Structure formats: structure tokens, C-alpha cells
Amino acid sequence: MTPVLEAKNIVRDYYLPGGLFKQAKTVHAVKGVSFKVEQGKTLAIVGESGCGKSTLARIVTMIDPATAGELMIDGKKVDIAAGDLTPEIRRKVQIVFQNPYGSLNPRKKIGDILMEPLIINTKTPAAERQELAMAMLKKVGLQEIHFNRYPHMFSGGQRQRIAIARALMLNPRLLVLDEPVSALDLSVQAQVLNLLADLQDELNLTYVFISHDLSVVRYMADDVMVMYFGEAVEYGSRDQVFSDPQHSYTKTLFAATPRADVETIRARLARKAAAAS
Secondary structure: OOOOEEEEEEEEEEEEOOOOOOOOEEEEEEEEEEEEEOOOOEEEEEOOOOOOHHHHHHHHOOOOOOOEEEEEEOOEEEOOOOOOOOHHHHHHEEEEOOOOOOOOOOOOOHHHHHHHHHHHHOOOOHHHHHHHHHHHHHHOOOOHHHOOOOHHHOOHHHHHHHHHHHHHOOOOOEEEEEOOOOOOOHHHHHHHHHHHHHHHHHHOOEEEEEEOOHHHHHHHOOEEEEEEOOEEEEEEEHHHHHHOOOOHHHHHHHHOOOOOOHHHHHHHHHHHHHHHO
């Protein structure tokens, strides 16, 4: 089966011009990263801030071109720099951003926000656009009465549901989720993650899930890629990476993650008591 998304040796460099007191230099943001995602699966990309996760997301969503390497969607090579992207290709990949407070236009009603992708990318009649937007509101757990309200009238979790609904309006093959729950309270995070899991099962969606939260990654991912200074230092199935990490950075990342199970808490308290005695 052809992967929905395949990347081969993706490189992204940024050129910084010099000045009176500094030399010009090139920043290597992504260094030869390769991966693929099968239909209906989730690839989680993990790493600390500045490791290249979001840069890679911009390349996958065809916002920025890669400096080198190949990006393929449904087996077709995509070259942003060549300017040959068709509306069909662009509809296949959509993104949900981290901040639900900044990703929605505060001047537009929710119905207009949901219908906008259809207006830009399709010739769907107005009446049908409204029906599709109403149906999508219900699919993400909202109601038709929310259609004519503005973003400021919703909570953070509701706004992220709206952002997810907007991303799904074009029936994409691939959804890039860039830290989609990190700005939400823990209880709301669980609700949004369950919604994403249900939508994936119902619509057979493929996800690229970018996160630094390993508990979220463990819940959502089928495969995990760990990035460090622009490189993929570990890549494998979720169970393989979590049970037997190979790279020293992955081991350090897992060791730094707080654990809340009873045995870990008891061991931590015992260490504190021993240190105090």
C-alpha cells in the first residue's frame, strides 16, 4: 500500500545575512530526515523546542519548501519551489495549530470560518456549504446554535474543536497536529484527544502529531520519531521506542518526564526520606 505521506532526506536551511559586526551564516534547521505514514495511522514527532519539529510541519503542509529531499503525498512528488501544486494536492493536507486563541479570526462568525475553505478551494453552492458546516459542528461535539457566534464566546477546548472542524471541511487525507492540546487544561486535553481518536477511526484519517508531551504521544501514536538538533535520532513503533529506546537523547528525554504512578511516587518519597536522615 502506498503511504499517504513519505519524506526522503528532507533538508531545510535558513540563510542569515551578515552585517557590520557579524558574518553571514546558514542555519541547518532540518538535516536529512526521512519517514512515512500509512493511511489511518499516527506518526508522533517528539523533541524539545528548537529541534526542527515545527519546521518539518511547515514543509509537510506545503507552507515552506524543503531545501533538498523529496516529499510525496499519495505517491506523488510535491515540489513547492517549482510552483506546481494543484488545489487537489493542497486539499489533501490540513493543519491544526497549537493556539486555539490565535488561530481563529475574531472578526468572523464560526459558520463563516468553517465555510471559508470551501469558498476558496471548491465551487460548492452556498446552501450546501452551510449544510456541510452545520454537520461538521455536530461531528466535533458542538451544536448548530454555535454557527452564528464569534470565537471569543467559546472556551479554549471549544475553539480547538472549531479549528479541527475547519481543518476537516475539505476532507483531507492527512492532518498535521502541531501541539494541538498543549494550551489546554488537562481535563480538556483528554476530551480533545478522544475526539481526535474517534475522528481518525470514523474518517480513516492519517495524523502527523507534533508534541513534547510523552504521555500524549504514548496515547495517540502508532509510530514515534524523536528529533534532536534537526536530526531524527530515533524512529520506530511506539512500543519499540518507549520500551527500548536506543539513542542517549531519547533515554534522557524519557528520564526527564515526570511519572505519577504509585510505585514511582513511593520510590521518590523513599529517596527524599533517605537523603534527609
